[in-house]
Structure formats: structure tokens, C-alpha cells
Amino acid sequence: EADIYQTPRYLVIGTGKKITLECSQTMGHDKMYWYQQDPGMELHLIHYSYGVNSTEKGDLSSESTVSRIRTEHFPLTLESARPSHTSQYLCASSEYLGQGTDEQFFGPGTRLTVL
Amino acid sequence: GQQVMQIPQYQHVQEGEDFTTYCNSSTTLSNIQWYKQRPGGHPVFLIQLVKSGEVKKQKRLTFQFGEAKKNSSLHITATQTTDVGTYFCAGLDFNKFYFGSGTKLNVKP
Numbered sequence: 001e002a003d004i005y006q007t008p009r010y011l012v013i014g015t016g017k018k019i020t021l022e023c024s025q026t027m028g029h030d031k032m033y034w035y036q037q038d039p040g041m042e043l044h045l046i047h048y049s050y051g052v053n054s055t056e057k058g059d060l061s062s063e064s065t066v067s068r069i070r071t072e073h074f075p076l077t078l079e080s081a082r083p084s085h086t087s088q089y090l091c092a093s094s095e096y097l098g099q100g101t102d103e104q105f106f107g108p109g110t111r112l113t114v115l
Numbered sequence: 116g117q118q119v120m121q122i123p124q125y126q127h128v129q130e131g132e133d134f135t136t137y138c139n140s141s142t143t144l145s146n147i148q149w150y151k152q153r154p155g156g157h158p159v160f161l162i163q164l165v166k167s168g169e170v171k172k173q174k175r176l177t178f179q180f181g182e183a184k185k186n187s188s189l190h191i192t193a194t195q196t197t198d199v200g201t202y203f204c205a206g207l208d209f210n211k212f213y214f215g216s217g218t219k220l221n222v223k224p
Contacts, residue, residue, distance in 0.1 A: 033212070042203065043158070043214040058211060090157060102207065104148070106157040 003027055006091050006107035013081055014115050021076045021110045023091030032074040033092040033104065036060055043090065049074055081114045088112070117142055119206050121215030129223050134191040136218035138204035145207040147180055147187045152217070153200045161189075161202075194222045 003026040013019055025032065030051045035043040045058030047066040055066050063085070065077050074093075078085055088111050092104040118141040128134055138147065146165045150158035162171055164180035164187060171178045177190045187204055201217040 035214075040201070040217070040219065042216045043205075045211055045213075048211070056210075092158075102146070102148070102212075103160045103163065104150075104158075104205075104212070105160070109157055 004091065004093055004105050004107040006089075006110050008110060009108060010111050010113075012113045012115065015080075015082055017081050019078050019081055019112070021078075021089050021091075021112070023074045023076070023107055024072050025074075025093040025105070025107075026072060027093060027095065027105070028071065029093035029095045029105075030071070031094045031096065031102070032068065033094075034058075034064075034066060034074070034076050035090045035092065037088045037090055037109075039088070046089075047076065081112075083114045085114050086112060117206075117208050117211075117213050119204060119213045119215040121204055121218055123218055124216065125219045125221070127221045127223065128194050130196060131193050134194050134198070134220055136189050136202050136204075136220075138187045138189075138206070138215050140185045140206045140208070140213070142208055143184050145184075147184075147207070148205045148212070149178060149187075149189050150203045150205060151200050152203065156200075158203060191220075194220070196222050196224050198222055 007022045033048045034046040037043045044060040049068040088109045090109045091107040094102045094104045120139045148163045149161040152158045169180040175192045201219045203217045204215040205212045
């Protein structure tokens with residue numbers, strides 16, 4: 001079982017609040033990712049990181065920010081939550097093993113509801 | 116922009132029947148990965164294909180990467196109830212992973 005953790009697991013919050021979703025991994029992986037997934041739908045990449053002080057935007061990133069100060073920690077912040085942010089947020093990490101292998105290990109997810 | 120399409124969206128089979136899901140990309144991919152997500156769970160890595168025309172097998176599962184590296188398939192032989200879940204492909208293009216919409220498999224005992 002992969003060692004990647006997300007907190008909180010569930011969050012119900014009002015519109016306009018600032019929230020931070022936590023993600024930590026103990027595998028020493030350089031690459032980390034945030035995805036948004038609505039129930040039964042595909043995963044959309046929000047942000048990714050290749051290592052400390054490296055962050056890149058995915059296709060769905062305009063309303064959130066990330067930081068990568070430590071290898072093991074990759075928090076996601078929504079500055080002002082809106083009902084359209086209601087979704088499941090999945091964090092993942094991977095280690096480049098050579099020859100393009102990039103198995104992603106996913107955390108259990110944070111299910112966010114914005115009222 | 117990059118798009119990864121996956122068909123069918125849903126598949127209901129009787130236990131013992133075969134199942135196939137197809138993944139098509141609008142651009143050539145560096146590699147393609149397959150994941151399985153059980154209801155209420157998170158995606159779990161199944162396999163990665165890198166080479167053009169590559170075929171890999173895992174027990175009853177057979178994965179194939181197209182010659183042009185723009186399509187892939189996952190075939191399950193003689194499905195079991197434990198195969199229930201949503202199967203996603205994820206293509207790597209310019210360092211970003213693009214997930215397909217998934218195929219939800221239901222297996223009736």
C-alpha cells in the first residue's frame with residue numbers, strides 16, 4: 001500500500017472561505033500531482049510538481065495555488081471557495097524510474113462541498 | 116488541445132464474458148497508463164505501456180499500445196465480480212497526464 005495521505009477526508013465549507021487541502025507522501029517521490037474528479041468522471045490535472053520549489057499548472061488551475069517547500073508536502077489552496085469547487089480532490093505522487101515509467105500512487109482523496 | 120477519449124462509457128457483462136475498453140488520443144503519446152478505480156475508492160495503477168505496438172499481459176488482463184502511440188486497449192478475459200470498477204487510461208503528453216473519461220464495468224454473477 002502506498003504511503004500518501006490527504007487531509008481532511010471530507011470538508012463542508014461556506015462560499016468565500018479560504019481552504020487548504022493537505023497532501024503528504026513518505027515515499028520520497030519527486031513528482032506530485034493534484035487532480036479534480038467529479039463522481040464517475042475523468043480526472044482533471046490541476047497542478048503538478050517535479051520537486052522542491054517546482055510547480056506547474058495543469059488544465060484546471062486558474063482558481064487554486066500550490067506550493068512545494070518540502071519533498072513530502074504538496075498543499076493545495078483555494079483562496080475563495082465557490083459551489084463550483086464542489087468535487088473530489090485527489091493527490092498523487094510518482095517516482096521517475098527511467099524509460100518513462102511514472103506509476104502514480106493516489107491518496108484517498110478529499111471530498112469538498114461548498115455551500 | 117489534448118483529448119483522450121475512452122469507449123464505451125459503461126459495460127454490463129455476465130460473469131465469465133470478456134470485456135474490452137478502448138482509449139484514443141488526439142495526439143501521439145509518450146506513454147499510456149491504465150488505472151482501476153473501485154466505487155468510492157481512488158485510482159490504482161495497473162500498467163504502463165511505452166513502446167509502439169507493445170502488448171503486456173497480467174493474468175486475465177491484456178493491454179495493447181497502438182503502432183502510432185495514439186490508441187490503447189484493455190481486454191479482460193472471463194470477467195469476475197472482482198473486476199467491477201471504472202477503468203481509466205491516462206496518456207502522457209508533454210509531461211502532463213490526460214485521463215480518459217473511464218469505462219465503468221459491471222459484472223453480474
